[in-house]
Amino acid sequence: xxxxxxxDFDLRKIAESGQCFRWKxxxxxxxxxxxxxxxxxxxxxxxxxxxxxxxxxxxxxxxWRDYLDWDTDYKSIRNRVSTKDHFxxxxxxxxxxxxxxxxxxxxxxITFIISQRKSIPAIxxxxxxxxxxxxxxxVGGGEPLFAFPTVGQLRALPPAELAxxxxxxxxxxxxxxxRSLPEEEKSLYALSRLGDExxxxxxxxxxxxxxxxxxxxxLFGFHRLNAFPQDVWVNRILGEHYPQGFDLGRYAPxxxxxxxxxxxxxxxxxxxxxxQGGR
DNA sequence: GATCAGGTTTGCA
DNA sequence: TGCAAACCTGAT
Numbered sequence: 691x692x693x694x695x696x697x698d699f700d701l702r703k704i705a706e707s708g709q710c711f712r713w714k715x716x717x718x719x720x721x722x723x724x725x726x727x728x729x730x731x732x733x734x735x736x737x738x739x740x741x742x743x744x745x746x747x748x749x750x751x752x753x754w755r756d757y758l759d760w761d762t763d764y765k766s767i768r769n770r771v772s773t774k775d776h777f778x779x780x781x782x783x784x785x786x787x788x789x790x791x792x793x794x795x796x797x798x799x800i801t802f803i804i805s806q807r808k809s810i811p812a813i814x815x816x817x818x819x820x821x822x823x824x825x826x827x828x829v830g831g832g833e834p835l836f837a838f839p840t841v842g843q844l845r846a847l848p849p850a851e852l853a854x855x856x857x858x859x860x861x862x863x864x865x866x867x868x869r870s871l872p873e874e875e876k877s878l879y880a881l882s883r884l885g886d887e888x889x890x891x892x893x894x895x896x897x898x899x900x901x902x903x904x905x906x907x908x909l910f911g912f913h914r915l916n917a918f919p920q921d922v923w924v925n926r927i928l929g930e931h932y933p934q935g936f937d938l939g940r941y942a943p944x945x946x947x948x949x950x951x952x953x954x955x956x957x958x959x960x961x962x963x964x965x966q967g968g969r
Numbered sequence: 970g971a972t973c974a975g976g977t978t979t980g981c982a
Numbered sequence: 983t984g985c986a987a988a989c990c991t992g993a994t
Binding site: 708802803805806807808809810812813859863897898899900901902903906919921922923924953957 | 973974975976977978
């Protein structure tokens with residue numbers, strides 16, 4: 691199917707914004723996306739301002755519309771940026787099209803636990819390995835693809851298997867997270883009812899989850915658009931451009947979106963300077 | 970083959 | 983409260 695884009699939407703910028711690790715770049719502005727037990731191939735048609743998706747209307751309405759956060763108006767969020775803030779204005783302008791996906795909370799939590807002290811390629815490899823070893827095979831032709839494992843699947847995974855996924859010291863964190871949830875729990879949806887502050891505390895209660903991973907999980911897995919993860923990159927930005935501190939009161943409740951613009955913009959510039967290493 | 974990577978915990982002042 | 987050191991292992 692094809693669908694007309696109505697506001698900010700750029701597949702490449704989303705793919706490179708560091709929030710998702712199961713998007714694979716293909717040729718011609720096309721990405722293969724794995725989410726839940728589904729696969730989607732999406733192509734951006736810049737000439738017509740459309741998106742081409744290899745799913746039906748019903749699948750789009752029933753799943754991908756929500757996943758892609760189709761109904762949030764990012765243009766109006768972007769327009770909140772103060773023109774006096776030169777860095778953020780430039781970032782929002784340049785990174786127009788970034789969106790915050792509505793990813794599965796459990797997958798997001800575990801993925802960001804894995805992310806600590808790993809490069810993005812290494813994170814992707816680890817997530818693929820874990821999915822292959824513990825997740826369901828996604829039905830369909832072509833190469834075998836695997837869904838991210840559920841709570842139960844990770845709990846049931848023999849410790850040796852988990853240890854063989856190349857997760858290093860994070861193995862124990864993941865093991866603990868799966869064991870700490872009630873037997874019948876399939877995900878973390880029960881936490882959705884919590885307010886931001888309570889959710890933050892619930893997440894940091896998991897071993898191996900500190901401030902940064904908790905905020906990433908809130909932003910990308912629970913769609914709390916005000917969560918403002920501070921990693922080394924954001925800290926560099928704040929040091930360079932906001933020596934007096936970034937005013938979190940100003941853009942509430944959309945601090946997380948602003949963070950994404952800043953992050954993507956700064957990273958893109960850093961990559962342009964040092965294409966190989968990343969720094 | 971050394972160095973580093975989108976962090977957290979632990980131990981010690 | 984604040985600051986280092988240690989932690990596994992893939993990627994470069």
